[in-house]
Amino acid sequence: MRAVTYNEAFRITGAANTDPGVPAVTAEAGARWIEVYLAASANNRYVQGGGCTSVGAAGGFIQGGGYGSFSKRFGTGAGSVLEFEVVTSGGQMLIANAAQNTDLFWALRGGGGGTFGVVTKVTLRAHERPNTIGILRGTITAPDDDSFKTLIERFVAFYPQAVNNPSWGEQIAIRKDNSFEMFLTYLDLDEAAALAVWAPLTDGLPEGFVVDLAAKTHPFAGMWDLDYWKETDPGFVSIDQSPGGRPDLFWWALNQGEVTGFIDTYQSRWLPIDHFAPDNTDALTQVLFDASRHAHLRLQINKGLSGAPDDVLAREQETSVNPLVREAAAIVILTSRQAPRFPGVPGHEPDLAKGRKAAADIDAALAILRTATPGGGTYMNEADYFEPDWQQSFYGVHYDRLLAIKRRYDPTNLFKVHHGVGSEF
Template identity: 30%
Template sequence: MISLFPLFLISLSAWGSSVNAQAKNYPGAAGWPTSAAWQELGQATGGRLSKCPATECTSSQGAYVLAAKTAQDVSAGMKFATANKVRVSVKGTGHDFMSSQNRNGGSGSLLIYTRTMKGYQIVPEWVATGAPNGTAPQAAVGIAGGTAFEEVYPFVERERLMIVHGATASVGAAGGWIQGGGHGPLSNQYGMGCDNALEFEIVVPSGAILIANDYQNQDLFFALRGGGGGTFGIVTRLITRAYPLPTMNGIQISVRGRGYLDAMAYLFAMTPNMTDFGLSGYPTMSGSSYSSRLRAPGKTAQEISEFFNPIAERMRQLGVTVSLDQVVDRGTTSKRELFKEAAESEKLKARQLGGLMTSRLLARDALNEGNIPAIRKMLSSVTGGLSSVLPYPNAGGRVAQNRDLDTGLNPAWRDAVMHMIVMGIGGSPVSAMDPLSANHGAYLNEASPSERDWKTTFFGGGEHYARLLEVKKKYDPTNTLWCTPCVGGDLLVERSGRLYDA
């Protein structure tokens, strides 16, 4: 008996180490690259590699940072990291409302910084790489991996063109926004950002520089259009569809007073009609007031008033004061104004980084006049206390019509008409919103990182998630890229800043 006890301990120890082996090398470990090896990588990338000073590094930062300027720089970094079992983290503009998950950082990682990759170009008659002869050209804009919307928009607008964009000017056009789906003030007229992506240049963990579009690497093209950033590779160039610049008339709405919840429940029930008409924007609401500037690209101010006046009148009958003002585009409306209009909701989200953000994609089938009692009950729950609510009517319309596109986007977007965010402390907003949601779905770029069934909530679960995971395993078999909640996030576990096999 005495002789068996140590043997048992040895066996148990061996079993534990095989199941929970450290997945990556870290500074100080035997497998960590030598200083000479890092120096060689720095020389290969034109001196763009820097070491994080030990006195300034936090546990969430990379051990080294590669400020890439070309796809070749990214390729060198990826090859090096994969060969040496070093984790790669990716950072562009750094926008991430799941900051607690540090999805664009990582202790002991090689952080590849893409913000230094700048550039944009209008291609009036673009044809996909590898397309067959006779393929019809279309207008497009090429955007380098680190370019922000605020940099490309003035250039595009001067040519009287537009591209589908996000709510915040400083967000990167080719990064996590579009790779996670990409909603914006024009979504219900033109589709999600990922719906308009025509081609990606991407560096995968092997270091290969690939083109992903409808004609080559179609599986990767599928995953990059909505399956999440920092997961399958690093995008170094995006080609996105360009449209003629439309007129941007709209309406300014404010609601308050007795009967507020009844009136707001009715307004929510009208959301499918509003999004199908083309109205979209970034409202803010509390338990006593609602404010929004909604725009409808291509509609006249009179058409918008004629559409919305009956809705406003019904709300007044329910006891609230509704103030309406026309927003007329006199030929000077720019995307800067659209960014400014979304600024208040973005400020609320930014202030909430230390608190709780939850969200749900509310279904078309749930928002209707026959379901007003359930809508009112939900609003009563989520607008109480210290909560702020951002009810974005930016799905429906073209987002729903694009359901047959082969994209990695959470399928719940195709059944939704509203992306609703609740921010605050206390209560259970998810349980209140869930009965009205599309398959418990949420937008993976603006949600709680603590979702229990994250594979369904963010990626649609089932066959859809399985297909995304298959792409992940094909192009990143050793999990050089890892984040959570991301596709393949449960293949490794993080303990004290280090990654282990699950």
């Protein structure tokens, strides 16, 4: 079930004949994002999927919300869904869209995978393609703890105006070793303009700081074009060399460690934008500094949707994605991974003592973030397996409505996944 088709004027099933339709891509349940991106790209369009090209387009990603590098411009994957084809636990094949089974349509756009039915096909809005994509990488290193705190303070004041907008995505790591490590994407800016955005943060830093940032802009048309990467930066991609695989497909080399990774822990928390308000910056600075003494904090700016365009936020409001994300400046992700490691294979076992120590450090860092964000939450697809109060944390104010829809479409509770809606019964 890997067919992917592009339609210049898709009309949802049941729409009036007068409806002009919108550009869209329909993907069967087995299609991966790279296949969907290629179909959209061949038609000069972009579909909002995930950063990692090997993740499935119709499954847990999109049903849990789903964020890619450009989500501050285009929103969640769920927000772009026009229609699902679903098989219910009773064996019925249904269409869920804005015209029919609207409650199921809402629930599938953010209420979590493996819960409401088996999605066999998804149709996604195909957006206007940006002209360019850029990557800004590098580090800012402070000479000591006090200077690092000053850097965080400057960053907290700088972030809302400079970076919390549709141009920027990906991540800034606030590191234990008193440095910021950036891997950021930017849309429709040339290299000088992209670097200029960061000048207010980096210019005038006192002696002892080391700033090493570089930007490179690419045509967006090259983004999913393997030949383009082979020519310009072959080390940036890994080609699918699996037996029976597709050598025309690829994933980012940066994701390679995930292929053989043993995850010690994976935790996260949304960082509300109001914490960056002038009255709150001192408190946020202290929180980020204190938490960073225990573990690296990765601020993924595309996984918080404050700063997104109004039309995107309006579309998001129609989904069941936890509304806390619309007030979030970023998500903070804290992880520890050993790679390559293969449990059960002598000589390649993960180091469990090291893993437990890393997990304890991350617990300590997250405890500080949790205390600072009471009533907060996080993104279910990239969260702690042991997340406390997960109904509130993942689904927030939507939980009761999601549970009622779950009971309507899956009355025997056949579909039950860890921390899915209704899994506690």
